[in-house]
Amino acid sequence: MDMGGEERIAAPREVVWEALNDPDILRQCIPGCQSLEQKSPTELAATVKLKVGPVSATFSGEVTLSDINPPESYMISGEGKGGIAGFAKGSATVTLLEDGADTLLRYATKAQVGGKIAQLGSRLIDSTSQKLAAQFFADFNKAVVARVSQA
Structure with a gap:
């Protein structure tokens, strides 16, 4: 499944870039x-608890940053195992564009799931994935704006 979107963030690109590389900010937003x-x-270890339809699972895995081009773009990819629920892996290309005093964050993601969670059907998985991505970027936007207003 592939999806993408964009988020306008009321902060300079360098501030957004720093936040994208701050594990504390990411932890709050994922x-x-x-x-x-x-x-x-360029490497992080993560534990994430998710519910997709009737299946709830805790995924443990690795996250890697690659194709790093500060402060413009990078690729973030990860793979997690959720025990009996199965696995999830995916990647996102994140691009930051200056737009006056704001930053336009664009993302394109690819994801794949397997195991019990994959049996839920692609429509449920796609809609849940889109909701989670939108939630992450909205929360990330709020965290960056809060950081800028405290400075």
Whole structure:
């Protein structure tokens, strides 16, 4: 499944870039995130609890940043295992464009699921994925704006 979108953030691009690379900000914004630990500048370990339809599972996995072009873009990819529920893996290309004093964040994602969770049907999985992505970027926007107003 592929999807994308954009979010206008009332902050300079450098501030948005810093937030995209801040594990504390990401932990606050990832829906269901229970832990996010930086292992290196480009690797994180995550535990996320999600509910898709009737299936609830805790996924543990790795997140990697690649194709890093500060402060313009990067690719974030991850893979998590949720025990009997199955697995989820995906990636997102994130691009930051200056638009006056604001930043336009554009994203394009690809995701794949397997196991019990995949049996729920692609429409439910697609709609849940879109909702989670929209929630992440809306929460990220609020966190960045809050950071700017405190500075």
